[in-house]
Amino acid sequence: MSHRLSGPERRETILSAAQGLFADKGFHGVSIDEIARAVNVSPAILYRHFDSKQTLYTAVLEKFASQRQSYVDTIVNHGTRFEDALAGMTQVYIENIAKNPDILKIELHSLLEGNPATLAFFQNRWKSFTDYIEFGLNELLPYDLPNREKTILTAGLMFQGMVREALIQKCLQPQDRLIDLSLYELSNELVVLFLRSIGINKTHISRKATISS
Amino acid sequence: MSDFDSELDASGLNCPLPILRAKKAISALDAGQTLRIIATDPGSVKDFEAFCKQTGNELKSSGEEDGKFVFLIQKGA
16 A cells, blocks of 8 residues: 555655654664654665655654744734733744644653754744743843843743743643643743743733633 | 835844834834844744734845845835
8 A cells, every 4th residue: 555655745654653753762762664664664765765864853853843833923913012922922832832742752852862953953942932031021120130130041941941841741741730720721820920930910911812722 | 325214133033033023113113114124033034924914014025145034124004
């Protein structure tokens, strides 16, 4: 049956199997033979589409990049208030990962594997948040705040840690301690907590930006 | 005379900051005036197309200069 696939279809099948295997075992844990076996082709046919395991891995990351949800809608529709846009961006990000937890798994593997290009790829995804928070706080925080610069830098990291941990808890933990909170509610609560920590007191985020389940 | 009314350098910034800053800069312009934006995030090409489509501003040009992305947006009525 498999010989009937067209070239692009075959490529897509290989890519999809490789994504799953890299997500489960990391880059070093998977061999080309294993990926070829998973899609029922010979390694020679696989090499016709991807000349190395690295090329295949890069193609998986490129696929993630092309699926990246843009934050343009958020900025256009949620207003320019710091907290509303932040809540909207967080919603877009977690929805993207919840739909495709392989992205999170590959990110966590990459942290242990230490491949600079892959680390830069994931760092860049978080940069949207850290840049946004640094820029926003620079405008919002009083100029005479003690340790202002350190606070701004740390706040970005704090936010990244919160959201990533929420995603790990909700997408990867087999036993969910926070079963009563949906990922969306959890993320909303975290945004509110984060805002409180930087002096923006809100019990809820504006209706439009409120994360709905 | 320059062929734009205002300029925004968003080099080194990731989406959504270039969009957010452009939105603020455009709100300070009068209808028909233009904003030139310089960005380095490759995603900004698609982002500014979507931004203009959604906001009724016109993307007069979009191109690459010295490895950076340059956009010219005219504020809509």
